[in-house]
Amino acid sequence: MDRTAQDRSGGGAPVSRDRGLAAYRPLPGVPDELVSADGTLRPLWRPLISQLQRLDDEELARALGRADQYLRDSGVFYRQYGAGQSVERPWPLAHFPVLIDEGDWARLSAALIQRADLLEALMADLYGPNRMVAQGHLPPALITQNPEWLRPMVGVPPRSGHYLHFVAFELGRGPDGGWWVLADRTQAPSGAGYALENRVATSRAFSDVFEGQNIHRLAGFFRDFRDTLLAMRADRDANVAILTPGPLNETYYEQAWLARYLGFALVQGEDLAVENGQLMLRTVSGLRPLDVLWRRLDAGFADPLELDPASRIGTPGMVSALRQGGVTMVNSLGSGVLETRALMAFLPTLAPHLVGAPLAMPNIATWWCGSAAERAAVLADPARMVLSPALGTGLPYDRQGETELAADLPRDDLARRLETGGAALVAQEAVTLSTTPALLDGRIAPRPMSLRVFLARTATGWQVMQGGFARIGAAADPMALAMQRGGAAADLWIVSGQDVPAISMVARPSGPYRRLAPGALPSRAADNLFWLGRYVERVEGVVRLLRARNVRLAESGRAAAPLLAALDPIAESYGVDPQEGIPQGLIDTLAAAISSAGQIRDRFSPDGWSALADLDKTARRMAHRVAPGDDAARALSALLRKLAGFSGLVNENMYRFLGWRFLTIGRQHERAMAMTGLLAALADEAAPHGALDLCVELGDSVLTHRRRFTMGTRRETVIDLLALDPMNPRSIRHQLDGMMAQVQMLPGAADHGQLSDLGRAMLRCQAEVATETPETLTTEALETLRSRIAQLSDLVTGAYLR
Numbered sequence: 001m002d003r004t005a006q007d008r009s010g011g012g013a014p015v016s017r018d019r020g021l022a023a024y025r026p027l028p029g030v031p032d033e034l035v036s037a038d039g040t041l042r043p044l045w046r047p048l049i050s051q052l053q054r055l056d057d058e059e060l061a062r063a064l065g066r067a068d069q070y071l072r073d074s075g076v077f078y079r080q081y082g083a084g085q086s087v088e089r090p091w092p093l094a095h096f097p098v099l100i101d102e103g104d105w106a107r108l109s110a111a112l113i114q115r116a117d118l119l120e121a122l123m124a125d126l127y128g129p130n131r132m133v134a135q136g137h138l139p140p141a142l143i144t145q146n147p148e149w150l151r152p153m154v155g156v157p158p159r160s161g162h163y164l165h166f167v168a169f170e171l172g173r174g175p176d177g178g179w180w181v182l183a184d185r186t187q188a189p190s191g192a193g194y195a196l197e198n199r200v201a202t203s204r205a206f207s208d209v210f211e212g213q214n215i216h217r218l219a220g221f222f223r224d225f226r227d228t229l230l231a232m233r234a235d236r237d238a239n240v241a242i243l244t245p246g247p248l249n250e251t252y253y254e255q256a257w258l259a260r261y262l263g264f265a266l267v268q269g270e271d272l273a274v275e276n277g278q279l280m281l282r283t284v285s286g287l288r289p290l291d292v293l294w295r296r297l298d299a300g301f302a303d304p305l306e307l308d309p310a311s312r313i314g315t316p317g318m319v320s321a322l323r324q325g326g327v328t329m330v331n332s333l334g335s336g337v338l339e340t341r342a343l344m345a346f347l348p349t350l351a352p353h354l355v356g357a358p359l360a361m362p363n364i365a366t367w368w369c370g371s372a373a374e375r376a377a378v379l380a381d382p383a384r385m386v387l388s389p390a391l392g393t394g395l396p397y398d399r400q401g402e403t404e405l406a407a408d409l410p411r412d413d414l415a416r417r418l419e420t421g422g423a424a425l426v427a428q429e430a431v432t433l434s435t436t437p438a439l440l441d442g443r444i445a446p447r448p449m450s451l452r453v454f455l456a457r458t459a460t461g462w463q464v465m466q467g468g469f470a471r472i473g474a475a476a477d478p479m480a481l482a483m484q485r486g487g488a489a490a491d492l493w494i495v496s497g498q499d500v501p502a503i504s505m506v507a508r509p510s511g512p513y514r515r516l517a518p519g520a521l522p523s524r525a526a527d528n529l530f531w532l533g534r535y536v537e538r539v540e541g542v543v544r545l546l547r548a549r550n551v552r553l554a555e556s557g558r559a560a561a562p563l564l565a566a567l568d569p570i571a572e573s574y575g576v577d578p579q580e581g582i583p584q585g586l587i588d589t590l591a592a593a594i595s596s597a598g599q600i601r602d603r604f605s606p607d608g609w610s611a612l613a614d615l616d617k618t619a620r621r622m623a624h625r626v627a628p629g630d631d632a633a634r635a636l637s638a639l640l641r642k643l644a645g646f647s648g649l650v651n652e653n654m655y656r657f658l659g660w661r662f663l664t665i666g667r668q669h670e671r672a673m674a675m676t677g678l679l680a681a682l683a684d685e686a687a688p689h690g691a692l693d694l695c696v697e698l699g700d701s702v703l704t705h706r707r708r709f710t711m712g713t714r715r716e717t718v719i720d721l722l723a724l725d726p727m728n729p730r731s732i733r734h735q736l737d738g739m740m741a742q743v744q745m746l747p748g749a750a751d752h753g754q755l756s757d758l759g760r761a762m763l764r765c766q767a768e769v770a771t772e773t774p775e776t777l778t779t780e781a782l783e784t785l786r787s788r789i790a791q792l793s794d795l796v797t798g799a800y801l802r
Contacts, residue, residue: 029175030434044101051208098451099493102216119338122338127155153334169185170451174432179361184343202491213495226263227458232292241290243267243297247599279326282522283520284521284662292330342426390423406427453465468492531666533669543636546636551630581623590616661746662800676732692715705721723782756799
């Protein structure tokens with residue numbers, strides 16, 4: 001009997017060892033990528049199929065597990081929307097790659113380069129002389145009534161000389177075996193970063209085949225585009241950034257990943273300002289010029305002054321900056337008009353006028369229903385027509401509720417609808433896409449496929465990524481291709497008959513070496529780093545407090561009631577119910593840390609993010625099964641160890657520049673606040689017996705106290721160790737010394753020897769603690785000190801984080 005393993009791409013279905021072609025059945029009349037029309041295996045696929053057949057079930061499970069583990073460790077996700085909420089979903093990798101021969105890819109690439117030139121020329125015409133409308137090649141209503149045609153951008157030439165710099169095309173292979181363009185992506189194409197993540201994951205699953213075949217690499221595409229964007233700066237020291245809608249966008253992970261991979265800043269609209277026609281980046285060092293902006297934000301949201309006034313994620317004055325040549329935008333605002341479905345009906349006619357040749361790759365057949373002839377064509381053959389909004393921008397089948405089969409409507413109703421609302425409708429051919437093999441339900445099986453192919457403008461012209469992003473259907477119905485509706489993603493291998501060079505992201509040498517200054521730190525990023533430090537330290541303090549409480553509850557029971565009564569108000573001040581094993585308030589504080597870290601994914605190492613996410617997952621899992629007492633104490637100790645792991649990763653690996661300084665200031669500020677509050681409550685004369693020992697335990701200084709003092713805890717020894725000792729990393733003095741050292745390194749901390757408001761307040765706090773003694777640092781003095789330390793947070797915010 002065959003052994004079974006879990007199919008990582010098929011929802012946990014067992015994988016059969018019978019993976020030969022005997023069980024593979026292409027759909028009748030549908031081209032298949034794996035086998036030819038006569039049922040024979042295409043030579044391109046033989047190495048991959050041979051390896052698959054050599055693996056037993058356990059080996060295959062391990063191979064697929066390597067890919068899944070990489071995606072989990074890297075935190076790859078996409079955001080899924082539905083039922084009024086959004087959730088992060090694991091990346092749905094279809095482990096089998098799609099294979100295309102290098103020669104076929106070269107022909108396909110040439111056709112796509114022509115199409116990119118056509119769209120560039122059309123964009124230049126629509127926002128310039130508008131000859132295509134004036135000469136009758138385009139209906140005026142299709143442009144003037146299109147919300148993606150932005151009137152404020154008319155007559156605004158791009159500073160770079162080009163409207164389009166990064167485009168993508170959705171492709172499908174039709175029943176005749178030829179490729180069609182299903183959709184144009186010119187607004188803010190997504191998926192390029194996911195394509196590279198697919199590559200890494202898939203190559204780990206099938207490393208032997210990947211290394212043994214001549215598969216074109218992807219890094220050169222990203223390297224050349226990065227170098228092109230850097231070369232577009234008018235000022236060599238100006239910034240290049242990626243503009244994101246924010247963490248709630250469905251592809252935010254990819255945007256953060258690309259920023260980290262390319263070495264660019266990831267910014268939101270609130271990070272930017274326009275000053276004297278120049279786009280500026282708000283940083284902790286003040287406004288800094290931003291010369292090139294790769295936009296992943298829909299154009300209408302970019303400027304609430306001249307575009308959508310309801311936008312809360314744009315930058316007032318952005319259009320003005322473009323008008324005055326104060327920034328290069330990739331792609332230009334208004335490029336979304338090129339994604340209009342109905343435009344595809346006119347591209348075959350426009351191509352000879354704009355690029356001097358017919359389209360090298362056809363569109364999916366498209367009819368704009370605004371003319372009598374087009375309406376007649378739809379009525380003549382409704383069985384193969386899909387109706388969609390004319391000004392829509394999606395694929396004809398990927399947006400639920402926007403498309404319907406013309407054949408589903410009674411003929412009289414269809415005729416009436418076309419007559420009264422034809423200008424608002426477009427009909428496209430109901431496509432039957434080619435299939436590709438996927439590991440599903442225990443066997444390789446054919447599934448519908450489409451490709452997303454990326455083109456970037458470089459110094460030598462358009463460059464096509466030697467690979468791409470494939471979408472694989474979970475069933476024969478092409479409606480299942482969209483990942484929001486159950487589809488999967490696959491890598492695309494372009495296979496050569498010759499050796500391909502190993503390419504990396506390392507820049508080509510150009511002149512003598514010079515150490516570049518670290519990138520500017522946006523104020524919003526600094527704010528999130530500061531609060532990440534505070535929240536993580538707060539979580540640690542609450543965990544220590546709850547652990548101490550539960551240890552005493554387990555060991556002493558009711559006898560510990562006076563101590564518990566002293567501890568509980570401290571826990572409650574953090575919004576934590578101390579009666580719970582793992583309180584919801586602790587989970588909420590950890591969620592706040594996750595939220596702050598999520599805002600700066602581009603500045604966070606994958607290991608650091610994984611450690612924080614694992615901590616959150618563990619705490620949530622424990623919350624449902626941990627009882628107060630010994631059980632909770634053990635669980636909280638486990639959380640404390642995970643917190644130490646996260647802190648170690650951050651402190652050991654983070655570059656010691658401004659970002660690390662704000663993170664450190666946040667942690668030290670929170671620790672100083674917490675220790676001051678603990679001492680005020682537990683070192684007070686009215687505190688119950690055992691409170692001083694408890695305070696030393698919460699300060700993680702039990703061993704230090706034993707070594708430093710030859711007596712038991714007294715108020716003087718506890719105050720000296722936890723408040724005044726500069727060598728104790730838990731003391732108030734140590735935190736204030738550390739904060740002062742970091743504040744002195746911040747921009748504007750001192751101007752010609754004169755301290756800033758923050759610097760003066762910091763120095764006063766530091767000097768006050770340095771000159772105190774255990775006798776003078778009374779409970780009242782501690783409470784006053786805590787209030788002054790709290791004010792430091794407001795001063796940090798006012799000086800750097802607004």
